[in-house]
Amino acid sequence: MLLESAAVVWEWRNERGRWRPYSPLVSHHIESVIGVSSRVPCVALGRVDEALLPYVLDLQSMQQFRQDTGTIRPVQRSYYHPFSAPGRGVVWEWEADGGMWTPYDMEIAVAIQQAFERQQSWIDLTPVGFCYIIDFTTMVQVNCQTQRKRRLRWRLDLAYPLLTGSFPKLQSWLASPGLPSKAAPKQSCACPQCLLVKSLKGSAVSTTGSTPTHPRHRSIVDIKAPSAQTIRSPMQTLATQVSRKQTTRRLTLTAVTPWEAKSEKSRRHLQRIAMAQSRVLIAAGVPTVPVKNVNGSSPVNPALAGITGILMSAAGLPVCLMRPPKLILHPPPVSKSEIKPIPGISSTCRKISRKQTKKGRKPEEVLKKYLQKVQSPLQENCPLCMEHLSSPSGYKRLHPAVKSDLVGRLSRCGHVYHLLCLITMYNTGKKDGSLQCPTCKMIYGVKTxxxxxxxxxxxxxxxxxxxxxxxxxxxxxxxxxxxxxxxxxxxxxxxxxxxxxxxxxxxxxxxxxxxxxxxxxxxxxxxxxxxxxxxxxxxxxxxxxxxxxxxxxxxxxxxxxxxxxxxxxxxxxxxxxxxxxxxxxxxx
Missing domain, CATH: 3.30.390.130 (Enolase-like; domain 1)
Known part of the structure; x- marks a missing residue:
């Protein structure tokens, strides 16, 4: 479904490979700079958020560059449904150590908001690569492996910028989150419990005579607190699932007739059931046995529980139990006599003690070593402050004693900046006498x-x-x-x-x-x-x-x-x- 508008969220990738959203204010600033000129090479994030003063966004390479350390991280421009969490300005956060509240990744926040608006009592985030359960009844996040609990909350903030156009693919977990029923097609719930209920609908009844239930699903526009009359908490539900795991397995096997097991449709049907049940069992800490499809044509996720093997066998798929691949972090024990020094390198150890920061020369004196004065700058913007080079620097309020209209060209790479902008960049770093060009990343001096x-x-x-x-x-x-x-x-x-x-x-x-x-x-x-x-x-x-x-x-x-x-x-x-x-x- 093509949409005529979408909320735009700019995100950066951390060292764990997860995409972290910039604040709505920063995303608005980036979009406004792009709107002025599509040829702008860089965006200085410190113009709207002083905590991001060292950071520059390179729009050509789609990278975030930290000027004081030289760290480079990929960035992306993501589009979300206008009625999703970023489109409404809803921010979901979890409490880290020390009482600091940390926002979720935007994809996670969208999934949480969808479940919250449907008045679900809990949501399993495993399908989006996050091994946690969110319990809305107690407003806590539960680690599925360690069972550690952390508080969570939501708050209202500035909504992310809204763009018009055709957006065929949105970065949201479900297709149309939070839309009124008249505006969006009816969406079925994708939680493991509902998948299991729907897959078993019409099949034989459990020996216990009970069927897993789910809280009433409905989409709403306004954000509301979960109803007091909710289904049991996720941990209670999972505990019941675990206590009846043998009954559940009997139920699943008796629900399949022989002629169904022979069809390709039935095999896909069984694998969906296995996936849904295994997520519930894994989240509850049930020991699992990895399964391998010996055909090799359609490998099975090794995280699936042992019940997957039983179901695949019933569906006619050849399987064999296997041990999980062994993670080898360290070599076998090595004696001191077997350890050898490296030829060409004299020592076998380097130590670093604490170095006191030495008071150096003024920043403008350091930077002038790398700059050539520009008398008549071209009619173009400074890549750091986005003001015309012929106009005063956008950072003049930070250094009133320095002339704000001086312009310099870096001697080796030739990129041009306001002198005051480079001084601001230098002061946010280590002041070690080195400088790294924000545009081409060329280093002047010795970087530490x-x-x-x-x-x-x-x-x-x-x-x-x-x-x-x-x-x-x-x-x-x-x-x-x-x-x-x-x-x-x-x-x-x-x-x-x-x-x-x-x-x-x-x-x-x-x-x-x-x-x-x-x-x-x-x-x-x-x-x-x-x-x-x-x-x-x-x-x-x-x-x-x-x-x-x-x-x-x-x-x-x-x-x-x-x-x-x-x-x-x-x-x-x-x-x-x-x-x-x-x-x-x-x-x-």
Whole structure:
């Protein structure tokens, strides 16, 4: 169904691969800049949100560039139904550690809002890749694996910008969320419980004589609190499902007649039932047995429960029970006598102690080393403040003592900016004497990071990586400990955590692997391997966009071998941070 309007949400991708939405105000700002001129290369996000002062959006490459650290992340422009959560300005949030409220990914928020408007008592977010259950009766989020509960809430904010046009594909879980019944076709619920009920409709009755029920579904336009007369909470419902799992299996098997099991339609029908039941059982913590389709034509999701195998067997599909693939994170134990130093590298350990920030020269004095003064600038906009280069800088209120109409051209790449805009960008960073062009990412000077103190060990172990059977393995061990943030960090004086250390990483012991190691050593010395930011919690040590292989003998998580492109990719990431083979030669 083609729609004539859609809510536009700009999103950025975090280190976990999830798309995080910018605020409605930022999305409005980006759309307004695009509306002025479709040829605008960059958008300065700090113009509308001071917390985003270091960030610039590159519209040509669709990347977010952080000017103080050089971190680059992909961005996307997503379209949602005008009656969905972003179109109405509804924000769903969960409470993180420390009482900080964090908004859900927009896709998750849309799914939650749809269930809330239908007055469901709960919703399972597993179908959208989020292993949680939302309980509207208690307004909590429940982790399906650990059963940990966190509070959630919704609030009203500015609605996201609305565009007109034809939008055939929207980024929403269901087709027409929250529309009045006259305006949208009737949608059936896709929750596991309802799928199970509908799939068994007309089949034999359970030996217990009961049928799973579901709260009344209806679409409403206004946001309302869930009714007091709701079905039991999701955890109570799941507990009942688990206690009757044997009865449920008998019900499913007796519901299939022999002639039905022979048809292709029946096989698809059974697999849908299995998928619905397995989600409920997995969410309740029931131990599962992975299933493999030995035909190989239509592989079965290995997360399905053992009941899937029973149902597939009844449907005539050949199956065999199998053990789940083993995740091999570490090599076999290695004795000290088997560990060897790396030829060409004298030491086996690098340490970084806390460095005090030195008071340098004024920012304008530093930047003038890289700039050439422009007397008569062209009639074009400054990529940072989006004001005409012939007009004063948009950041003049931040630095009233500096002339706001000075314009400079970077000496090597030739991009032109207001001097005051570059000073603002420089002041949001580490003030280490280096500068990175927001447009082409060229680095001027020597870029350093804010990596906390720690230790990097490296040596050769007598084991081979998958895909590199012709050589041994270089093992790298990073050790960083929790502490207090220094003046160069985001929140000076506040504590930071260091989770998952020591971290073991692996490279093949060949010519290219040793070259990557030397580059990583230089990146470590410049404090660029790790940084302090937000992952599962705020103020914690995270990777700084230089990917490492932390899985030794498998590649189930995507962080292992074989990966023929990894060494080339990580060298490209190091180049973005200013770590090149030329910089190695300069150091030597």
């Amino acid at each position: 990071g804010i990596q906390p103190p720690g230790k990097m060990e490296y040596h050769i172990i007598p084991h081979s990586l998958p895909g590199h059977s012709d050589c041994d393995t270089i093992r790298i061990i990073y050790s960083i400990y929790s502490g207090l943030q220094g003046p160069e960090h985001p929140n000076p004086g506040k504590s930071f955590s260091a989770q998952g250390f020591p971290r073991h990483c692996y490279l093949p012991d060949n010519e290219q692997g040793r070259k990557v190691l030397r580059l990583l050593l230089l990146a470590w010395d410049r404090r660029l391997i790790f940084t302090i930011g937000t992952s599962s919690e705020s103020d914690t040590v995270i990777w700084n966009e230089i990917h490492h292989k932390t899985e030794f003998g498998s590649n189930l998580t995507g962080h292992g071998y074989p990966d023929p492109d990894y060494l080339d990719n990580v060298m490209s990431e190091l180049t973005t941070q200013g770590i090149t083979e030329e910089s190695l030669q300069e150091k030597d």
